Amino acid sequence: MTARKRQAWNYTPELPLRSAPFLHWPLRPVAITRHLVKTWRPLTSRVFMLAVAFGLWQWARPSLAEAESLRLGWILEIWVRNIVVLAVVAGGLHLFLQRHRVQGDGLRYDGRPLTRNKSLFLFNDQVKDNMFLSLVPAMLVATAWETLGWWAYANGVAPHWSFSDNPVWFIVLLGLIPIWSVLYFGAGHWLLHRRPVYTHVHSWHHRNMNIGPWSGLSMHPLEHVILYSDILLLLVVPSSPVHMLFAMMHHTVGAPMSHTGYDAVRLPARQRFELGDFHHQLHHRFIECNYGGLESPLDELIGAFHDGTPTGDRIVTERLRRLSEARQPNP
Numbered sequence: 174m175t176a177r178k179r180q181a182w183n184y185t186p187e188l189p190l191r192s193a194p195f196l197h198w199p200l201r202p203v204a205i206t207r208h209l210v211k212t213w214r215p216l217t218s219r220v221f222m223l224a225v226a227f228g229l230w231q232w233a234r235p236s237l238a239e240a241e242s243l244r245l246g247w248i249l250e251i252w253v254r255n256i257v258v259l260a261v262v263a264g265g266l267h268l269f270l271q272r273h274r275v276q277g278d279g280l281r282y283d284g285r286p287l288t289r290n291k292s293l294f295l296f297n298d299q300v301k302d303n304m305f306l307s308l309v310p311a312m313l314v315a316t317a318w319e320t321l322g323w324w325a326y327a328n329g330v331a332p333h334w335s336f337s338d339n340p341v342w343f344i345v346l347l348g349l350i351p352i353w354s355v356l357y358f359g360a361g362h363w364l365l366h367r368r369p370v371y372t373h374v375h376s377w378h379h380r381n382m383n384i385g386p387w388s389g390l391s392m393h394p395l396e397h398v399i400l401y402s403d404i405l406l407l408l409v410v411p412s413s414p415v416h417m418l419f420a421m422m423h424h425t426v427g428a429p430m431s432h433t434g435y436d437a438v439r440l441p442a443r444q445r446f447e448l449g450d451f452h453h454q455l456h457h458r459f460i461e462c463n464y465g466g467l468e469s470p471l472d473e474l475i476g477a478f479h480d481g482t483p484t485g486d487r488i489v490t491e492r493l494r495r496l497s498e499a500r501q502p503n504p
């Protein structure tokens with residue numbers, strides 16, 4: 174480990190960060206295959222989100238007949254279920270990593286504690302503020318979008334294809350959803366960094382300089398509306414509710430997992446459960462970089478890709494200087 178890494182970060186994954194090989198020409202089939210195997214390994218947040226989506230589809234969903242009409246009963250059930258899923262995942266990770274510090278600072282990017290006694294946060298406490306914004310507005314908005322989705326499938330507004338209608342498309346679409354999710358998130362996130370939207374809306378999320386699981390959905394309610402609106406794609410392309418649930422779990426489950434501040438949870442027998450999103454951790458520290466993810470071309474296209482190295486520091490410092498000059502009123 175270099176002196177800079179020791180100073181700037183408690184832990185980093187292998188640097189420089191590189192965007193996914195399928196974004197680079199000429200295409201390298203071996204590198205792409207390796208990337209797919211790595212991102213779809215069983216002990217990863219992606220496969221966990223898929224498992225949760227299938228679990229909800231199997232055991233915790235309204236029938237299409239029920240969803241034909243907007244009745245309070247099934248809507249309340251999915252609202253409570255969404256709160257439970259979030260509380261188990263974000264709460265479990267918080268207790269394990271932050272409260273009881275079972276792993277100490279092992280594999281933790283930023284060793285500083287979360288913020289307490291700061292009037293910036295609701296209840297003067299980062300964790301309580303983050304929990305409130307995640308459990309209350311985020312789950313209300315998520316439930317509203319999911320309700321719209323179920324109603325649209327049940328009433329033929331969204332084209333509903335099950336596995337038996339087209340098994341190949343069913344599987345291909347499951348594979349495309351993570352890519353769609355990061356493309357949509359990146360574009361929306363970049364727009365949220367424009368003034369004055371940043372000042373009034375997205376700055377809420379950026380109060381979290383250092384992050385924990387509850388920070389993932391800690392944001393202005395308007396941002397929740399934008400975040401979950403990526404399911405609109407599934408209302409126009411042939412899909413099944415399990416695709417919608419997989420897309421939604423990228424936020425309800427994925428946001429807490431990508432904001433733990435840890436690269437992975439250590440498991441017995443030297444196994445790891447992959448959580449980390451150092452790319453987004455850099456965004457929380459440097460703010461005007463890494464709006465998308467490693468499977469999105471956005472940051473490289475606009476010169477905002479921070480790869481975690483001193484070169485990345487320089488690129489982003491220069492970008493910040495240009496942005497701040499552009500924001501100065503002309504003399």
Ligand SMILES: [Zn+2]
Nearest residue numbers: 378389432453
């Ligand atoms: Zn974030």
Ligand SMILES: [Zn+2]
Nearest residue numbers: 362375379456
């Ligand atoms: Zn941001």
